[in-house]
Amino acid sequence: MIDRDELLHVARLARLALHEDELDTTAAELSTILGHVAAINELDLDGVEPTAHIGDVSDSLRDDAVATSLPVEVALAPAPAVRDDGFLVPSPQGE
């Protein structure tokens, strides 16, 4: 149901590396699960509206009031790498 190429495409979308020795098992497990959940295709859902969320959450804006935010150094403290006032990451182009 889902083959290696399709799995690699989905993993790419998910920004999740899969190593060569993980591909076959993962593809088989996902195929089993997708085969089961595909049972929802048996139902007649004509005219049924989707539910994304339960409950009425309209007009749930808070007051536009000034409040204190986390200090920069506190927000940065758990980061693996920082420089100055920001999170430090490797270059998108590589070294």
Next chain:
Amino acid sequence: MTDEIQSLSAVAAVAAIADGGLSREEIFAHYRSRAEADELNAFTWVAEQEPARIEGPLGGVPVAVKDLFCTEGIPSQAGSKILAGYRPPYTATAVSNLEAAGAPLLGKTNQDEFAMGSSNENSAYGPVLNPWDKTRVPGGSSGGSAAAVAGGLAPWALGTDTGGSIRQPASLCGVVGLKPTYGAVSRYGMIAFASSLDSAGPLTRDVSDAALFYRHLVGKDSADATSVAFPESIELPTAERLDGITLAVPTALVDGDGVEPGVRASFEASLETARQLGATITSCELPSAAHALSAYYVIAPAEASSNLSRFDGVRYGLRHEESNLDAMYTETRHDGFGDEVKRRILIGTYALSSGYYDAYYGRAQRVRTVVARELAAVFAGADFIVTPTSPTVAFELGARTADPLSMYLSDLFTIPMSLAGTPAISIPSGLSEGLPVGLQICGPAFSENRILSAAYALEQAIGFDGSAAWGVER
């Protein structure tokens, strides 16, 4: 004194502290030493000492908190290697509500990684053991919270339920677990799994404890736009009878193949007890319940795949050092996430991807509408729906890890209420082969007071004794 403290329910401990018969220092020290000596792997962190004292109606009776709640300066790892050592800069509203009511933090409890699992075997910090039989799972994902309460390591605990993660471990461990109406408890500071389903609630030794705990948990929170004010105060239950109450049993579902004979026998005995208390038992149809399970295993992974995109090695947690940004992201996530979390991220990404969105996510959302309608139709003619909480008692460690789908089937009875956002409680209904069985009682949105009341009447009549697991000989 130790056994005396241990034998007190949380409500009784609050009363004993108020009377002066017990001090808050004594109860904290008692449970701290119990949690410190944890042989169930229920705790991932235990407080060194009682936090700064806050006076409140909970009197100092300490609380164990599932690890996915952010607690300022205290490890909050959500059962994941990707958050190893993470100490958040703020505290979740649910936890601060309890602290403000006078319940200090005793420790953080183990869980399935990001709450994905029904056995607590998906934790990067090792599986939790069931206090009734240490070769068996406690259920999940709030397995550490359930085992801590059942094993007498904590007076009560905070958990979360996305598809059954409070109710199922409560059932397998012989404690009470309440999944609230969606939105009744703030999600602010809960490390998110599936935002449209996640609900925080109590795991307790009895129904009265659940009511007292829940009273101080609910409330609208300006930091969570989906939270709502509970329309009434939560009362301690006193009902002794069920006269005039109608309980609906989804017969076709409960008679299904996967339900163990011992679970069915306990369930039928509970129905008989309810009849004797004056309740009317009727049969109902939930024809889409099996499809609810399928829809859940599309919707929850879809939301998870989005929520878990934040774990990328940039702002917190693990980073796999690479010279290139994209490789840093992908290898960090490869190293940091466990197998079940990866499966769900991939399923969710697939279900949301171009070409599959309508067939999977779109249809699953429409099934969700159908499930909510079916529940509402039953509640139009009955007060509650009752089912076993789990089709089985606690299974052996490792029994289902090789087959993810068989694990998912643990959630058959708990998922419809999650999709509909309606409240449900699990209470112990007895033992099967020496292991606890849970009874689930579900009602319409905001019916928690009525659910607690019915659960209390049944609890008194059933007379379940969990003391063997929490370590006091009666």
